[in-house]
Amino acid sequence: MPAPRKKPTSKIAPVITARLNGRFSLQMQADGNVVISLGDHLVSLGPLSAAAMDRAGHLTTGLPLASFAGKSALAREVDVLVHRLARHGLLEYRLSSPGDERDVVVIEPQVPEYWPQRAKLGDGDTVVLSRFAYLRRRGNEMVLESPRAGALFRIGDPAIAATLAALSRPQKIGKLRRQAASVNLDLVGLLLDSQILLKLDAKSGEGLRLNEGDGNLVLWDFHDLVFHTRSTEGRQANLLGGTFAYAGAVPPLPAVRAPWPGKTIDLRKFSISEPISSFAKLLRERRSIRDFDDEHPVTLAELAQFLDTTARVLSEWKSGASFDGGPEVTYSTRPYPSAGSAYELELYLAVSNCEGLARGLYHYDAGGHALVAIGASAQQLHSLSTAAEFAMDAPGPPQVLIMIAARFGRISWKYSSIAYSLILKDVGIMLQTFYLAATDMGLGGCAIGITNIDLFAKMTELEFHVESPVGQFALGRGKKPLAAS
Numbered sequence: 001m002p003a004p005r006k007k008p009t010s011k012i013a014p015v016i017t018a019r020l021n022g023r024f025s026l027q028m029q030a031d032g033n034v035v036i037s038l039g040d041h042l043v044s045l046g047p048l049s050a051a052a053m054d055r056a057g058h059l060t061t062g063l064p065l066a067s068f069a070g071k072s073a074l075a076r077e078v079d080v081l082v083h084r085l086a087r088h089g090l091l092e093y094r095l096s097s098p099g100d101e102r103d104v105v106v107i108e109p110q111v112p113e114y115w116p117q118r119a120k121l122g123d124g125d126t127v128v129l130s131r132f133a134y135l136r137r138r139g140n141e142m143v144l145e146s147p148r149a150g151a152l153f154r155i156g157d158p159a160i161a162a163t164l165a166a167l168s169r170p171q172k173i174g175k176l177r178r179q180a181a182s183v184n185l186d187l188v189g190l191l192l193d194s195q196i197l198l199k200l201d202a203k204s205g206e207g208l209r210l211n212e213g214d215g216n217l218v219l220w221d222f223h224d225l226v227f228h229t230r231s232t233e234g235r236q237a238n239l240l241g242g243t244f245a246y247a248g249a250v251p252p253l254p255a256v257r258a259p260w261p262g263k264t265i266d267l268r269k270f271s272i273s274e275p276i277s278s279f280a281k282l283l284r285e286r287r288s289i290r291d292f293d294d295e296h297p298v299t300l301a302e303l304a305q306f307l308d309t310t311a312r313v314l315s316e317w318k319s320g321a322s323f324d325g326g327p328e329v330t331y332s333t334r335p336y337p338s339a340g341s342a343y344e345l346e347l348y349l350a351v352s353n354c355e356g357l358a359r360g361l362y363h364y365d366a367g368g369h370a371l372v373a374i375g376a377s378a379q380q381l382h383s384l385s386t387a388a389e390f391a392m393d394a395p396g397p398p399q400v401l402i403m404i405a406a407r408f409g410r411i412s413w414k415y416s417s418i419a420y421s422l423i424l425k426d427v428g429i430m431l432q433t434f435y436l437a438a439t440d441m442g443l444g445g446c447a448i449g450i451t452n453i454d455l456f457a458k459m460t461e462l463e464f465h466v467e468s469p470v471g472q473f474a475l476g477r478g479k480k481p482l483a484a485s
Contacts, residue, residue: 014104014186016116017062017094018082024090026060028053034081036090045084052077059085062094065116087112089237093151095187105187106154108143110237111454114150118189119199123174126200127188129167130212132222133196147229148213148465149194153187160187170200216466219412224420225465228408233387234454235464241391241450286435289444290394292353292476297399298443300356303349304369306475309437310335310430311347313367334366336433339422344410345430346467348374348460350384350401353476361459376459383455388474391450398446399476403456403469404430427471434473444478447471 020026024036032047034056048056055063055078068078085091086109093107093116107116121127133146135155142161145152155161163184166176177185191197198212212218229235239245276284315333331341338344347364349371351357361376385397392398404427412419431447438445451469462468 014095014184015064015066015098016186017064017096018059018086018091019062019094020059020085021090021092026056036085036088043088045081048081049074049077052081056081059091065093083115086115095184095190103154103156104184105156105160105190107151107190108154108237109151110145111150111235116151116190117193118186119192121173121185121189121192121199123172123177125173126170127167127173127176127192127197128170128200129164130196130198132212132220132225134222134226135161135164144191144196146194146196147225147235149196150235151194153191153194153196160184167197213465214463216409216463219409219419220465221412221417221419223417224412227420228468228470229453229464232469233450233452234457282436282439286439287444288435288446289438289476289478290392290446290474291479292396292399292444292474293479294353294396294399296477297353297355298475298477300354302441302443303354303357303400303475306434306437306441306443307347307364307366308369309441310433311364311366312369316367332367336429338426338429339411340414342410342414342422342426344407344423345426345470346405346407348403348405348456348469350376350381350403351399352381352385352397352401353399374460380455380459384452384459387450387452387455388448388472391448391472392446392474394446394474398474400474401448402434402473402475403451404471404473405456405467406470407467408465423470431471431473434475438475442477444476446474448474 024038027035027037028048028050029035032049034045034048034053036043036045051074055068055074059082063078063082068075068082082091089109089112091109093109094103095105095107096103130146130148132148133144135142135144137143142155143152144155144164163176166179173185173188176188188197192199195213200211230238233240311334313332313334317331317333319329319331332343333341334343347366349362349364351359351362353359357371359381361374361381362371363374364370365372384401384403388394388401389397406423406427408419408423411422415422434445435447448471451472453464453468456462456469457464460467
């Protein structure tokens with residue numbers, strides 16, 4: 001008598017749940033409005049019915065996305081609330097098996113638009129890890145992330161790390177499923193949608209550099225793209241700027257370094273006595289000006305002179321094929337030095353208050369010495385100005401916000417490993433040039449250390465890896481200090 005056949009075990013599909021970021025709590029006020037609280041800080045999210053509030057209460061532990069995907073009035077109400085929470089960056093998403101309390105994977109959005117989506121996969125599809133993906137330790141957790149992804153993935157199951165290692169080489173889904181019992185196709189689909197994995201077609205070969213994304217991505221080294229997205233706003237959810245994160249751990253370094261021991265040569269006796277040169281005087285008078293006189297704004301004529309002095313193309317030329325050991329390349333000359341004469345920096349002006357020039361977003365055509373208007377919404381311009389005002393800790397917005405953007409391929413086409421560092425050096429040079437020109441013209445200016453590459457991409461419709469901001473400068477007429485009484 002033959003032995004009874006073993007019934008195949010069916011896999012239980014993992015569940016994706018939305019839950020509140022642990023720092024926040026959801027509350028319903030007496031008037032029916034729902035608020036999110038972080039300590040004493042409250043954010044109103046509008047009215048909600050008692051039934052919807054009862055359902056939304058599960059967001060503390062996790063509310064399955066499928067539970068509000070229906071067409072009922074209650075489901076729609078909860079769906080609106082959850083998407084509103086997502087846009088405020090208040091949610092994370094948990095991938096787990098039904099009845100399992102463990103967090104197999106927790107997804108932390110890095111951009112407000114992120115929503116978990118599973119890309120469709122078949123056994124015949126071939127996938128491979130993006131060359132921009134990386135797995136690292138963060139505290140006591142392992143996180144998987146990529147500068148191209150809209151979310152990072154907190155890995156709670158060690159078996160997933162082994163699967164990820166296997167995906168460093170192209171793998172067919174069918175083969176992967178047979179070889180690794182622990183492979184989670186829902187997770188694979190989520191990673192594919194987030195561009196942490198990429199799908200190869202029959203002509204893609206073995207997942208080489210040229211197969212990922214467009215030609216502009218080919219020009220990026222891994223560390224450069226990570227640095228660009230993790231040192232700017234828009235594509236990450238980390239704290240940024242002056243957070244004094246280590247104030248309680250180590251004392252601050254002194255403003256002036258202690259002298260080295262050894263023989264000292266005193267240079268003060270060689271210093272020139274007054275009057276000093278006009279250039280030296282200009283250097284000493286340079287200051288960061290954050291408070292602008294909006295009753296007497298900078299004029300279009302002054303703005304034209306400022307751009308002519310600092311950024312205009314002075315000449316163009318072409319190298320021979322043998323120049324610097326490379327192919328024929330076109331070059332330009334401008335008032336400031338640039339690495340390899342690349343002059344990869346472009347200026348975009350968000351104008352709030354300039355006499356003779358309408359409020360709006362403009363690109364400075366350095367070759368034609370002209371401003372070209374770019375369609376941008378009033379809300380986007382307001383967001384730019386408000387962010388700059390906050391970053392400067394200023395009493396008001398800048399009259400003209402100059403965004404210094406880089407055409408990354410202009411540098412990375414030639415230089416390896418040092419491309420992004422060269423761009424940042426060029427930004428520093430340009431900022432000093434701006435400071436000196438503004439001081440010389442009797443205007444005020446202030447460098448701003450934070451830029452939002454995602455907002456810029458929306459305003460210009462340029463991909464963040466093609467051309468995006470790497471620095472900002474606030475320009476305007478500074479307020480004169482009040483005379484002492």
